[in-house]
Amino acid sequence: MKRLRVAVVGYGSGGQATALLLSRDGHRVEVFERVAQPGPVGAGFLLQPVGLRVLWELDLLDAVLAHGVRIGRLFGETAAGRAVMDMRYAELDARLFGLGLQRGALFQLLDAAWQSGRCLHAGNAIVWVDAEAGRLVDGEGRVHDGFDLIVVADGSASSLRAQIAPAVLDRPYPWGAQWCLVDQAQWPWAGELRQRYVAARRMAGMLPVGTRPDDPVPRMSFFWSLPAASLDADGGAVEPWRASLEAVWPEAAERLATTAVPQGLAPARYRDAMHRQWYRGRAVLLGDAAHAMSPQLGQGVNMALLDALALRDVLRSGEALPEALARYQADRRAHMGIYHFWSRWLTPLFQSDRRMGPALRDALFHPLSRLPGGRGQMLRVLTGTRRGWLGKVILPPAFLDRLAMDARSPLEACAET
Numbered sequence: 001m002k003r004l005r006v007a008v009v010g011y012g013s014g015g016q017a018t019a020l021l022l023s024r025d026g027h028r029v030e031v032f033e034r035v036a037q038p039g040p041v042g043a044g045f046l047l048q049p050v051g052l053r054v055l056w057e058l059d060l061l062d063a064v065l066a067h068g069v070r071i072g073r074l075f076g077e078t079a080a081g082r083a084v085m086d087m088r089y090a091e092l093d094a095r096l097f098g099l100g101l102q103r104g105a106l107f108q109l110l111d112a113a114w115q116s117g118r119c120l121h122a123g124n125a126i127v128w129v130d131a132e133a134g135r136l137v138d139g140e141g142r143v144h145d146g147f148d149l150i151v152v153a154d155g156s157a158s159s160l161r162a163q164i165a166p167a168v169l170d171r172p173y174p175w176g177a178q179w180c181l182v183d184q185a186q187w188p189w190a191g192e193l194r195q196r197y198v199a200a201r202r203m204a205g206m207l208p209v210g211t212r213p214d215d216p217v218p219r220m221s222f223f224w225s226l227p228a229a230s231l232d233a234d235g236g237a238v239e240p241w242r243a244s245l246e247a248v249w250p251e252a253a254e255r256l257a258t259t260a261v262p263q264g265l266a267p268a269r270y271r272d273a274m275h276r277q278w279y280r281g282r283a284v285l286l287g288d289a290a291h292a293m294s295p296q297l298g299q300g301v302n303m304a305l306l307d308a309l310a311l312r313d314v315l316r317s318g319e320a321l322p323e324a325l326a327r328y329q330a331d332r333r334a335h336m337g338i339y340h341f342w343s344r345w346l347t348p349l350f351q352s353d354r355r356m357g358p359a360l361r362d363a364l365f366h367p368l369s370r371l372p373g374g375r376g377q378m379l380r381v382l383t384g385t386r387r388g389w390l391g392k393v394i395l396p397p398a399f400l401d402r403l404a405m406d407a408r409s410p411l412e413a414c415a416e417t
């Protein structure tokens with residue numbers, strides 16, 4: 001395998017995993033991150049089996065399992081108590097579960113693991129990528145030259161992706177969310193991602209996300225859906241905000257009682273971006289920069305980790321760079337397409353002012369998910385193991401054995417609640 005000089009733009013989950021995987025393969029990696037003190041943005045997320053598999057490849061699975069919370073069930077209901085979604089990983093495979101994890105935990109574990117060959121230029125925003133020459137220009141006008149490969153992983157609002165290839169689609173979603181971490185304490189649904197809905201106008205979510213290396217207090221990630229315009233207007237006045245949450249989910253409102261509103265809540269905006277071409281010359285897109293989507297399916301971090309692993313694998317093949325990048329693109333697009341499709345179709349059913357779609361969702365989603373064909377399809381999409389409409393991502397048996405070794409099974413965790 002030829003050792004390359006690689007620039008990675010962006011030190012989010014995708015950039016971190018890429019830096020670690022490629023450094024371990026002996027490539028000379030330099031990361032450029034615009035933030036002066038890189039750290040996680042946002043509260044927590046759900047890692048799917050496909051994302052856990054990448055962490056297993058990185059020898060970080062035990063560490064994330066030690067900090068995260070095994071999630072066996074996703075349960076969503078209307079504020080009136082009607083079940084809309086009830087999915088259990090074990091119904092696909094008894095060894096599978098999701099892992100609720102703090103963003104800070106993943107950031108710290110990936111960061112601590114990247115020591116050998118570490119070269120991080122923090123506070124260095126890249127403004128120009130010369131894909132043919134392998135050259136970067138930063139915001140101060142400095143030129144960084146001589147790269148064999150440039151990995152553009154600057155996130156969903158990427159300012160660089162259009163320099164690599166024109167997007168087929170790149171638009172903001174009209175809805176976003178507010179996020180924060182709260183103490184888990186005696187939360188009654190410890191092994192579940194729980195959501196409450198009022199049509200698609202209101203949605204609250206609570207996901208147990210465990211601890212961080214520097215903080216032993218178990219936390220939960222809270223999610224509150226809002227139109228993007230309200231986020232721009234600071235998320236609304238305090239008392240109406242609390243009253244809205246109380247009406248949707250009193251237990252969640254109680255947990256948020258001491259959270260400052262809106263100062264204690266982080267705003268999140270999403271984009272929908274798609275590229276037919278993911279690379280040009282020596283530059284390649286990775287993570288949200290290549291395929292931003294709404295977080296409705298909870299797949300973005302998982303897909304960014306998978307992108308990093310796929311890139312490492314094609315570089316290992318010894319092919320010339322254009323062929324290797326073409327294979328990376330073909331492989332990842334074949335997996336991603338269906339996730340883009342479903343996230344685009346499902347998001348308005350959960351975050352919009354529409355009436356008919358959400359009413360149909362409330363009436364049909366749960367019954368359809370109980371049909372054998374429907375349930376299998378939904379669980380495959382959820383776990384990240386659907387590839388195209390009918391294909392599957394095959395998880396390595398040794399990885400599945402490691403998951404199975406985990407003492408407390410997700411079904412037991414659900415039964416406890």
Ligand SMILES: Cc1cc2nc3c(=O)[nH]c(=O)nc-3n(C[C@H](O)[C@H](O)[C@H](O)COP(=O)(O)OP(=O)(O)OC[C@H]3O[C@@H](n4cnc5c(N)ncnc54)[C@H](O)[C@@H]3O)c2cc1C
Nearest residue numbers: 010012013014034045046126155287288295299300301302
């Ligand atoms: C509300 C919400 C909930 C989510 N929940 C989940 C979930 O449960 N599960 C899941 O898998 N995913 C979830 N996601 C999606 C997930 O957060 C993203 O898909 C993931 O973080 C993408 O990683 P990335 O490395 O591509 O980009 P990012 O993590 O956004 O990292 C991009 C990095 O690039 C840096 N950067 C930007 N521009 C430049 C520049 N010009 N020069 C240098 N550096 C730059 C940024 O500072 C940042 O550090 C959620 C997203 C949101 C918004």
